[in-house]
Amino acid sequence: MAKHAEEKKFLEFSRRHVLGLMGSSAAAIGLGLPGRVYADDDEMIRSHGYSFFGDLKYPADYPHFDYVNPNAPKGGQIVLSARGTFDGFNRWAWRGNPQTDASVVAESMFAEMPWGGGAPADSLTDSYNLIAREVEYPKSKRWCVFHMRDDVVFRDGSPLRAQDAAFTHNLFLEQGIRSFARSVSQRIEGVEVIDDHTLKYTFVDGISRRSLISQVGGTPILSEAWYKETGERLDEPSVMSPMGSGPYQVGDYEFNRYVVYERNPNYWGWDHPANVGRFNFDSVRIEYFADATAEFEAFKTGIYTFRSEGSTKRWATGYDFPAIEKGHAVRQEIPNGNAPSNSGMIFNTLRAPLDNRNVRQALSLAFNFEWTKESLQFNLTTQRNSFVENQDWMADGLPEGKELEFFKALGDVVPEEIYTEPAVMPHSSRSSNPIDRRNKRTALKLLEAEGWSVNDEGKMVDADGNQMSLDFLVISSWDDTRKAMIETYNNTLRDWGIEVNDNAVDAAQGQQRFLDKDYDMINTRILSFSTVGTGLKQLFGAETAEVSSYNPSALRSPMVDAIVDAALEANSREEEITALTALDRALRYERVIAHAGYVPAYWVAYYDMLERPEKLPPYAVGVLDFWWMNQDKYEALKASGALR
Template sequence: MTEKTFKIAGPMFDRRGALRLMGASAAVFGAGSGGRFAMASEGDDIIRSHGYSFFGDLKYPKDFPHFDYVNPNAPKGGEITLSTRGSFDGFNRWAWRGNPETSSGIVGEAMFGEMPWGGGLPADSITDSYCLIAREVEYPKDKTWCVFHMRDDVVFRDGSPVRAQDAAFTHNLFLEQGIRSFARSVKERIEAVEVVDDHTLRYKFVDGISRRSLVSQVGGTPIFSEKWYAETGERLDEPSVMSPMASGPYQVGDYEFNRYVVYERNPNYWGWDHPANIGRHNFDRVRIEYFSDATAEFEAFKAGVYTFRSEGSTKRWSTGYDFPGVERGDVIKEALPDGTAPNNSGVIFNTTKAPLDNRTVRHALSLAFNFEWTRESLQYDLTTQINSFVQGQEWEAKGVPEGAELALLQSLGDVVPPEMLSEPAVMAHTSNASTPVDRRNKRTALRLLAEAGWQVNDAGKLVDENGQQMSLDFLVISSWDDTRLASIETYVKTLENWGIQVKADKVDSAQGQQRFLDKAYDLIHTRILSFSAAGTGLRQLFGSETAVVSSYNPSALRSPMVDAIIDAALGTSSREEEVVALTALDRALRYERVIVPGGFVPENWVAYYNMYERPAELPPLAVGVLDFWWLNEEKQQALKASGALR
């Protein structure tokens, strides 16, 4: 199992597949661009609601008091301390350069609510969004436009009011200075934005396109202060030690670069009594400690330097939690249920680089990975093989396509290879667990490589027709955990056994981040996000138009078949049709063989000092430690009195 050890800069997705507006574009649509929009007349078929679901089936009614899974009486106060590895040089999460602090985007809020520390809101529904800065959202059934009616009591952390003008300014700011991979998507989808009055903002969408996630998309754009940017001269695309002026429940407090940061309650936060916030944001302070390597990080947890840990190492989970704090009950070790599909971690091929632009070569090289040996030798038999991009979900492709899925694939014509229609979905290969190099898989791989023009010469080198040895550059980050590094080392040695030259020198997290963004690698061990709904964000994950620049498409996949399926998914009109299209997408992605899938743990592994509490029933889509857990101060004092905590 792998751990997140360096930040992937770029736009953020919600679980509906919508991509929040965080792109860059040369085109700027100012407030009032294209003339004023006419407001809806009494006779129009208009929906006005406290939330949004594309299918119109919101779980929570207008007067809901709080989300079902929270404790509305959760006590407020205290501090929770977590950890991360790497470094940071500022707090502008949206800068294209530099190395911003991991959680610095939490200061922002949008028309619709989200979990600021990561995850969709609510955590018990895939399809719903609920108004936060907006009081209501209004749109016609054909979703050609939407209007946000904003609350009049929302203020930035400096106490100044949040206005529709600020929202329009932020929209344009992302277009001018935001992440470049979203530029084309914005221009193709959002025709204009208009400030109707101080608390009313209207978006007009381009005609003739899918409206699948446009309302969610614009509703998820964070809102920053226009006045603050004018006064400070800050830019969204430049690194900065300043945090953008926003309205969220937390703000940057104390920090020391590359050592720690403290996020503290915003004293001017407007929304404590909002139904979407009841039972949430319970800690006064969230402290994040930075470490240079995994060993120092874990030793610090054992010493109580930080107090909550999400465990990603099978080795540590199996052998590391035998220290006195666990034995005394001062530290709780717990496996929590996980209702989401695992992110697809493994070795990913950069398909823009030859010879990895050849699917047959990718298939062959994937056979060098021995999951069974890795699981037994490095992962303590605790992982499960990943086969699907949406493992364990209803829309996981299984067997040969049938019924509605087959009909969909057939309707796409020649972009779908004939074998896709008649063969089972691609599954991960099996290997001999007793040795890292599986001879059967090696023979198959060398045959496939020969078909692609690669042969082993008399010197044992895999060469092309010109005698040039296959050479691959593997991007490896020095702060990755030992298990991950050992897995990579084993894979590299197998490739070398086959006669391939592999450069796998370790780099620091800052250099690795830049190379990741520039796609300056042939291979990388990272993750591809899973998906649960059809949204325009699918094009950022898997589409051809932004493949080279999208930070969420590490394989730079450019597949006409995948593009066509995404288009079909965006055109569905029911959840049933959507599931069919997502199943076809999973099948197509597996056919393209852009990743050598690793393993996953179908649970959330956490360890924490016995002073944190949570609702008895967790929602299926989030652990939510920073969202709806809380501190028991009596337990904290008992830990301090016993010497378990400083």
Template sequence: MSEKTIKVAGPMFDRRGALRVIGAGMASIGAGLKGTVALADDGDIVRSHGYSFYGDLKYPADYPHFDYVNPNAPKGGEITLSARGTFDGFNRFAWRGNPETDSGVVAEAMFAEMPWGGGAPADSITDSYCLIAREVEYPKDKTWCVFHMRDDVVFRDGSPLRAQDAAFTHNLFLEQGIRSYARAVQKRITGVEVIDDHTLRYTFADDISRRSLIGQVGGTPIFSEAWYQQTGERLDEPSVLSPMASGPYQVGDYEFNRYVVYERNPNYWGWDHPSNIGRHNFDRIRIEYFSDATAEFEAFKAGVYTFRTEGSTKRWATGYDFPAIERGDVVKEEITRGSAPNNSGIIFNTLRAPLDDRNVRHALSLAFNFEWTKESLQFDLTTQRNSFVQGQEWEAKGIPEGAELALLQSLGDVVPSEMLSETVVMPHTSKASTPIDRRNKRTALGLLQDAGWSVNDAGEMVDASGAQMSLDFLVLSSWDETRLASIDAFVKTLANWGIKVKADKVDSAQGQQRFLDKDYDLIHTRILTFAAAGTNMRQLFGGETAEVSSYNPSALRSPMVDAIIDAALASQTREDEITAMKALDRALRFERVIVHAGYVPESWVAYFDMYERPDNLPPYAIGVRDFWWINEEKHAALKASGALR
């Protein structure tokens, strides 16, 4: 189970495949969709308070707030969290440097979002609701869309946010933004037109799937054109300045590499917007930075920070026995989640030989012993992961049949025949008594021999020219000891097979740059999961942007995967979309680009007993920074007792 992941520059995606300032792929369709969009007088034109590709929305136009929030949640106080590593600026989209992880929270978009991660609302997969936009208008064929914007939105400096700023930001991302995003968008979004100060029109390319393009442009963060002109800042360059935007939080106090405080924006326009009711409840959100896992945990025990998400099985099993736990000052809790866990594990960079060979990847994956890792390093708390969308309706199982088989057959020669007749790729099993499983070693050596590798008299795995197989494993010094120990066991197994692996630890800044440059053969990180067919699929798994996409750490370039993504984007019903996503899961597992680590079905959290939350959490977010709140009486009692500083 991975604990921390390398910071990734550039915008991320929400569950719907739309561009988000921060986010992660989520993994399950929500309960039945209840509302419908409003039609304008022209029956071919939709004009609505939100967007769903399927033409219906859970929340009506007059919704007072999202169902899962406490609309009477008190405002105030501070929550303090932790991060590991360093940061040197606040431009989340810079291609160099090491920006603060959460620095994108200052921005908003036409549609509402969860600025600390994920899409809003957190109880539906397919819906987006207007925020900066008052209404969105589009024809049923989705060849264009128009955002009718609110006229009361202001940036944090009090200046008005206009359609010109949104158009400027769109073009800024094309000119200076992350390369894979710009390349994809330029082919699909053919124009942006400012109709007036509060009306903006996007046009989309012909002969492409337009299912997620409205969500994409509606999710693009909006920055101030005047601020960029006045400061001379660039989106692609590191900066100590926070971009001028309109969100509920802004950068307050900070000290590079030590802490940052995000505080309420005193000029925020949207506190009474229905999508914000019951949310953004803390006055301040403070993030303390630590160089290593031990210092980070000791600081939590001492009350230096007050909410912790635990990713170490060892600490969860053995570390929570300190006085604050025993006194009841700290709550330790396992929270059920409805989304699939992200795909953490050892990822192969397919740009580099010999990892461009699927059989070599298969062979090397056999060096990972999940059963031994689970029992020896993870206190038997993890579960073997089978799928990229573990536990979801669109997880591939068994031999393809029915609609999924028909889809795969329709794609022709790009789908290998064995994909049609064999069971979906499942993780190998190993003996738990030793890290090196002899049966898996024999299988691996056979696969490597078929790929042109053999063991010489010196015990080295060599190619036909006699050169030893040598691999570079990118490892960060800030990673948790359990992850480091599992990597060490994997590397030692490869050494036993005669493979040389360099796994020297680097700091987070160097690791960030090497990650973006794909300067590694192996890395233990994550690939986002998916729950809907959107433009994110191309950046996560598509060959078009594989070499430059920071969301595709394996640099996968598979005509089969590309064809399935095209089919998913062309689907017109949720049933067809689920069929395509099953096929995608099957294909990704066939490609063997990741050795899945174990996962924990619940989210493990620990926090000082002064935070409260709604009775019923939504299925797709814990939302501690979004819709939890502080109980000031409990906070005062903890301070008085000395449990907190």
């Protein structure tokens, strides 16, 4: 689905932080070059990259990632769109409304897709050195050392040193997003600058080694001198762009209208094998629009040139405009190998009565997927059953075999229903009416058992006569289909006698309320998961539930916490899959979301001067990463009047 500005803020760190913590790029025994053996007989490993299970896909002398076009032409400008507003370029500020791509200016020890996603895009488990020349660590993974390149410079031309990496690490601890800082401080004992290009991280004893090296290897590196000279803070909004070493930098901009990211003239890494065939556009321009209608009209007239479509209505009915009919623009469905993010109606479990699982189950029954699919989504969506839809670790039926053993080892935190009831599946509804009377009767019985009943005035009240009242957070710039789905759901709740406030707010207010968890319900996403790592604690853990923006339900479940802790001790991919299956089962049991449907493909439309590799990697479309512009086609489209 489309990632518009206010949505991306809801998941404010890139993959280098959360998916790094989740173990998307973690350690493996036997990688790289077995080195010297220390006195404690802990075998040393030095490598060009880092992977958890099995060998790295790419050898030390790899020329480029398999899916890129190493001869892709450089040049041109790609224009994208965003909805909402922005007021600065400090992507890591806790307040304000920063431009959502502003972290593209920074890099880390390991290569990333700076516009979002992991590099390489054909592996869930591999990371490859970028600023680091080699990564060294003992087999026990008690610590790691990054041997850094000596030719990396910030965009102002100043050298990037180990001191900058250590400074940035401490900056995130002191001024970073609270849940991330807490997670890091509990896992990393310290950072030591050995010399200008050698940095050592030591990890806390007695914890899982999972995802520690990938976490520090994925932290962006910013200039210590720049922060000291400017007096800037990581936790404060700013119109200044932090000093990084990335391939792009902020160029021209006008707040709330557009921003242009242009090539960094001092970029050091164009010939690095992790960068070959990538970063092909001279500039990336992002146009801002107040609403979905204005945004789509602008694409039809060529004001911007690439679009990720998130509306089933527009996909079904909107792409019959002249640019498509004349072949100036194309639309495509591109397979998506990732488990879809878990979108739907999410309950904030910090707030009564949504802290009651049975109440959440009852309110879930108000969502009519079948009616929504037929009436609002043109039958283009598929019912989501799981937090990891279509993956091998999707729970099914009753727990058996290794999964059953896993649950039994957790002890009393596992409710009896986990053993006696099949994995929770979504309810079915009649599509003829948004209010399904069968589900209403079931829901009212569940609510009555929890002390809620409908009085003579038709209001859902507790034993003291207080009406159930829910605050549903809605952002004014969300598209019409999404708003209609929310309104339909809320009208069903009103039919049950529940008062619902769903007055829309602007993006800035919505962002702050989201971070503060100032809502009862919200229609947003929960990330999926494919590997085990400590990032699962930010997604689902009780410890950071109140402050983590990755946990919009603020889930605090002893069972889920125990599953994550046990998963971190997995010693093989087989054990990891068992733990992830148990996690999916437990999350579905907690009923923190009424799952909406999903589309099992990327929907994209773009003007025909944009080109891409014939075979895309499974985990990313990569339009800003490894697509390119055909200049001759651009000139022809410009001459025809198809582009503004």
